[in-house]
Amino acid sequence: MIGTGDTKADELLFMRERIEAVGGRAVMMDVSVLGDPPYVPDHDRHAVAASAGTTIQAIAASGDENTAMTLMAKGAANLARSLHERGAVDGMIALGGTMGTDLALDVALALPLGVPKFVVSTIAYSHLVPPERIAGDLMMILWAGGLYGLNGACKAVLSQACGAVVGAAKAAVVPPADRPVIGMSSLGKSCLAYMVTLKPELERRGYEVVVFHTTGMGGRALEAIAAQRGFAAVFDLSLQELANHHAGSVVSSGADRLENAGRAGIPQIVAPGAVDMVDFPTWQPVPPRFAERPYHAHNRLLASVTSDGPTRREIARAIGAKLAGATAPTAFILPAGGIQQWDQQGEPLHEPDALAAFVEEMRAAVPASVEMHEVAGHINDPAFAAKALEIFDRWVAEGIVAPGVRKGEAAA
Numbered sequence: 001m002i003g004t005g006d007t008k009a010d011e012l013l014f015m016r017e018r019i020e021a022v023g024g025r026a027v028m029m030d031v032s033v034l035g036d037p038p039y040v041p042d043h044d045r046h047a048v049a050a051s052a053g054t055t056i057q058a059i060a061a062s063g064d065e066n067t068a069m070t071l072m073a074k075g076a077a078n079l080a081r082s083l084h085e086r087g088a089v090d091g092m093i094a095l096g097g098t099m100g101t102d103l104a105l106d107v108a109l110a111l112p113l114g115v116p117k118f119v120v121s122t123i124a125y126s127h128l129v130p131p132e133r134i135a136g137d138l139m140m141i142l143w144a145g146g147l148y149g150l151n152g153a154c155k156a157v158l159s160q161a162c163g164a165v166v167g168a169a170k171a172a173v174v175p176p177a178d179r180p181v182i183g184m185s186s187l188g189k190s191c192l193a194y195m196v197t198l199k200p201e202l203e204r205r206g207y208e209v210v211v212f213h214t215t216g217m218g219g220r221a222l223e224a225i226a227a228q229r230g231f232a233a234v235f236d237l238s239l240q241e242l243a244n245h246h247a248g249s250v251v252s253s254g255a256d257r258l259e260n261a262g263r264a265g266i267p268q269i270v271a272p273g274a275v276d277m278v279d280f281p282t283w284q285p286v287p288p289r290f291a292e293r294p295y296h297a298h299n300r301l302l303a304s305v306t307s308d309g310p311t312r313r314e315i316a317r318a319i320g321a322k323l324a325g326a327t328a329p330t331a332f333i334l335p336a337g338g339i340q341q342w343d344q345q346g347e348p349l350h351e352p353d354a355l356a357a358f359v360e361e362m363r364a365a366v367p368a369s370v371e372m373h374e375v376a377g378h379i380n381d382p383a384f385a386a387k388a389l390e391i392f393d394r395w396v397a398e399g400i401v402a403p404g405v406r407k408g409e410a411a412a
Contacts, residue, residue: 003094005030016028105138112228122146139168144157197382220254223253240275244278250281264327271333274339306349329400
């Protein structure tokens with residue numbers, strides 16, 4: 001349990017009592033900078049500073065509150081990861097306003113998927129929190145009435161949060177390590193259908209396949225797990241979030257979309273699924289840049305427009321630049337016949353000139369360090385999935401990707 005005990009002792013002690021009341025044990029980490037709490041934490045501010053390779057005196061004298069809290073965040077993340085690795089904690093819960101939330105997000109990212117992570121925050125779900133700061137399994141609750149001291153509303157929220165994190169720690173199923181894991185991106189079964197073929201084929205080869213829905217946070221989860229080297233290989237075949245970010249949409253996975261697998265040395269097969277569409281909230285006006293483009297309201301939350309030829313060329317160049325940073329074998333499959341279900345002839349988003357512009361630019365943008373494979377058909381055609389499996393099987397045979405573990409075999 002993480003918080004600044006010098007200013008939020010009443011709240012933190014109430015939370016400790018509620019955690020213990022439902023069968024948990026609170027291991028208290030104090031991240032105060034200027035003063036000590038009126039209780040003895042299990043891990044005090046000096047221990048947090050030491051985990052950042054410095055002292056609390058140096059942090060207090062570092063210049064400003066932003067610098068100080070950034071250093072404390074580093075120490076808290078390092079200490080929390082160490083505590084989890086040696087089995088001393090089963091989850092984390094943190095309490096804070098913008099400062100405490102800033103620190104807590106770093107701690108959550110330092111812990112692996114499957115470790116319960118709960119942040120009680122005055123800015124829960126706010127656009128102040130960028131996608132790249134959010135762990136794939138982060139849980140948040142708004143700290144309603146939490147500005148100054150305990151009250152009925154505040155206690156209701158804090159008690160829910162404490163019950164939630166204890167329950168999650170008791171119920172959590174740790175991802176098994178019995179088979180190599182493949183990360184795959186897609187945008188729903190109706191828009192991109194390749195996973196219907198690829199998932200069972202990869203499972204038959206002895207891999208666990210985790211498919212991420214690329215509506216912002218799905219791609220964020222894929223990137224976060226890739227950054228922790230949680231995949232044997234990645235099939236990143238839906239890059240629609242990259243197009244969103246390029247267009248300035250809030251439906252974004254962050255600026256580092258399509259970067260973490262390559263940076264972590266994970267082999268990846270990449271395709272431009274659905275990059276011709278840009279999503280934005282239905283409840284906001286259509287961005288002026290797209291006012292004349294074909295528009296579709298998916299529901300009351302999400303709407304889409306298509307980008308024009310020049311914008312698709314920009315996106316192609318952005319994809320190429322990200323591929324150039326990969327440090328592991330990377331293959332790019334370009335389906336020249338279309339990149340999502342509704343861009344085919346007779347469908348409402350069929351724009352052959354804009355697609356041709358993208359395909360032409362993409363051919364030029366793929367760097368020489370990346371295997372380039374072009375298929376004449378559509379991304380939802382069987383030939384596309386067959387090409388992806390052909391590349392993957394060759395990489396397994398060459399030792400680039402770890403072999404799968406079939407039923408009855410022991411994991412290496």
